[in-house]
Amino acid sequence: xxxxxxxxxxxxxxxxxxxxxxxxxxxxxxxxxxxxxxxxxxxxxxxxxxxxxxxxxxxxxxxxxxxxxxxxxxxxxxxxxxxxxxxxxxxxxxxxxxxxxxxxxxxxxxxxxxx
Amino acid sequence: xxxxxxxxxxxxxxxxxxxxxxxxxxxxxxxxxxxxxxxxxxxxxxxxxxxxxxxxxxxxxxxxxxxxxxxxxxxxxxxxxxxxxxxxxxxxxxxxxxxxxxxxxxxxxxx
Numbered sequence: 001x002x003x004x005x006x007x008x009x010x011x012x013x014x015x016x017x018x019x020x021x022x023x024x025x026x027x028x029x030x031x032x033x034x035x036x037x038x039x040x041x042x043x044x045x046x047x048x049x050x051x052x053x054x055x056x057x058x059x060x061x062x063x064x065x066x067x068x069x070x071x072x073x074x075x076x077x078x079x080x081x082x083x084x085x086x087x088x089x090x091x092x093x094x095x096x097x098x099x100x101x102x103x104x105x106x107x108x109x110x111x112x113x114x115x
Numbered sequence: 116x117x118x119x120x121x122x123x124x125x126x127x128x129x130x131x132x133x134x135x136x137x138x139x140x141x142x143x144x145x146x147x148x149x150x151x152x153x154x155x156x157x158x159x160x161x162x163x164x165x166x167x168x169x170x171x172x173x174x175x176x177x178x179x180x181x182x183x184x185x186x187x188x189x190x191x192x193x194x195x196x197x198x199x200x201x202x203x204x205x206x207x208x209x210x211x212x213x214x215x216x217x218x219x220x221x222x223x224x225x226x
Binding site: 040041042043044058090092103104108109 | 157160161213214216
């Protein structure tokens, strides 16, 4: 089954404790992206990757890191999480980068709480 | 500045009561508009892509239309299982598959 898989689905942690949210897609998609979703603000892009070893900042990249060493994986890293990073996070992928009419396929989300 | 605005913020319908959701956008050189459905606790699920003014797409009780300034998602004779948040998104001007999303319309259909 074609899918985008995120782990963990839920995480409660404390300020300053490094964490990684994994994302994997099995559709051989070139493009992958991370979003956060907050009430009243909608989905905002954190980072995106157009292919292996190619990443770039989205609209709200502060406090986050990403890497794209393999085509299928795009982990999101919070080196020193803070309470304002408490949010619902989504990973997405699409077939091609640069194809403006390519729909993105989303994972089921990671709900992150930073105390 | 690229912007996407959805209205209403929330909509409550009786089963069978048809209505429309609106997505207004300001972006230079529209290269597509996407509609998604999002259920609680789930990621957005792709519904439609519209590419040019006048285009229409249909899926079951949903029909999406596009003009030069806005898109409508028409829901005909909705059922309770159509209850969800509906999101629209457009590629930003000059962006490589970089999307800007509206805040969504929360639809509740009651029996």
